[in-house]
Amino acid sequence: ADDGVDWRALLSGAFAKNPGDVMVLDIRNVQVSLGATQIVHDVELSVAAGELVMLLGPNGAGKSTLLKAVSGDAPARGEILVSGQALTDWCPQALSRHRGVMPQRVDINFPLTAEEVVRLGLSAKSPGRADELVEHLLSELEISHLRHRLVPGLSGGEQQRLQLARVLAQIADTEGERLLLLDECTSALDPAHQQVVLQRVQRLAREQRVAVLAVVHDLNLAAQYADRLVMMRAGRCVLEGSAREVLTPEVLDAVYGFQARIVELPEGYPLVIPLGQTRAQTAPLKPVCRQAS
Numbered sequence: 001a002d003d004g005v006d007w008r009a010l011l012s013g014a015f016a017k018n019p020g021d022v023m024v025l026d027i028r029n030v031q032v033s034l035g036a037t038q039i040v041h042d043v044e045l046s047v048a049a050g051e052l053v054m055l056l057g058p059n060g061a062g063k064s065t066l067l068k069a070v071s072g073d074a075p076a077r078g079e080i081l082v083s084g085q086a087l088t089d090w091c092p093q094a095l096s097r098h099r100g101v102m103p104q105r106v107d108i109n110f111p112l113t114a115e116e117v118v119r120l121g122l123s124a125k126s127p128g129r130a131d132e133l134v135e136h137l138l139s140e141l142e143i144s145h146l147r148h149r150l151v152p153g154l155s156g157g158e159q160q161r162l163q164l165a166r167v168l169a170q171i172a173d174t175e176g177e178r179l180l181l182l183d184e185c186t187s188a189l190d191p192a193h194q195q196v197v198l199q200r201v202q203r204l205a206r207e208q209r210v211a212v213l214a215v216v217h218d219l220n221l222a223a224q225y226a227d228r229l230v231m232m233r234a235g236r237c238v239l240e241g242s243a244r245e246v247l248t249p250e251v252l253d254a255v256y257g258f259q260a261r262i263v264e265l266p267e268g269y270p271l272v273i274p275l276g277q278t279r280a281q282t283a284p285l286k287p288v289c290r291q292a293s
Contacts, residue, residue: 024211121169
């Protein structure tokens with residue numbers, strides 16, 4: 001390989017999607033450039049209904065840029081399909097009810113209360129259950145006590161949970177396939193609220209068949225909650241598979257440049273214990289996303 005890493009030798013087992021899965025998101029040969037610099041290289045990725053997929057990789061790997069392309073916030077070459085329809089062919093209003101997007105940061109400097117922000121996401125189709133839905137989301141994300149607080153005065157973690165509530169309200173009453181895009185939705189949260197948020201997202205995928213694509217940095221949260229992990233580096237998708245297949249000492253050394261011990265927990269997922277840095281990761285990668293095989 002161009003980067004000197006034999007990726008197939010790092011993998012064991014196999015990962016394959018069910019042929020009957022309904023693909024809500026299809027990313028085909030997508031490239032994103034900022035000015036003269038290409039940030040994302042020939043990425044191919046799909047997310048099925050009911051699947052929680054997490055993007056991993058070091059800083060600058062292109063994870064957030066890829067998510068911005070899928071969100072329509074970054075111009076991209078290639079194809080991005082939502083429910084089989086090209087992103088550019090969607091009516092913006094209809095797309096906003098089928099695809100919810102939570103970026104890394106949302107700055108609200110207006111004197112809105114937390115409850116008012118959640119209501120901004122509501123559909124006009126179901127005014128009768130607006131109060132019930134707002135109360136449910138505030139309660140589930142443990143921010144009911146903040147409902148009358150002004151948003152600029154909330155902590156970073158409180159604002160993060162509030163923005164997730166708004167995005168969930170946006171797609172709550174939509175019939176048919178739905179897609180949720182999350183960019184580091186737990187980065188400002190304490191460990192307890194990280195669990196609250198990802199449990200809610202996981203239930204949304206499993207119980208309501210929402211397709212979820214999330215960017216995360218916490219490897220152990222990814223191992224605990226994701227159905228599938230996709231590893232990116234240098235703008236390329238390099239590996240995808242289950243947590244056991246992707247989070248190995250060899251892969252973590254090759255991608256991040258640190259040594260780790262992997263412990264299989266009785267709860268059924270691996271725990272990554274970092275042991276120290278080995279080297280910086282600067283080598284280019286071939287434009288291929290390899291499944292465990």
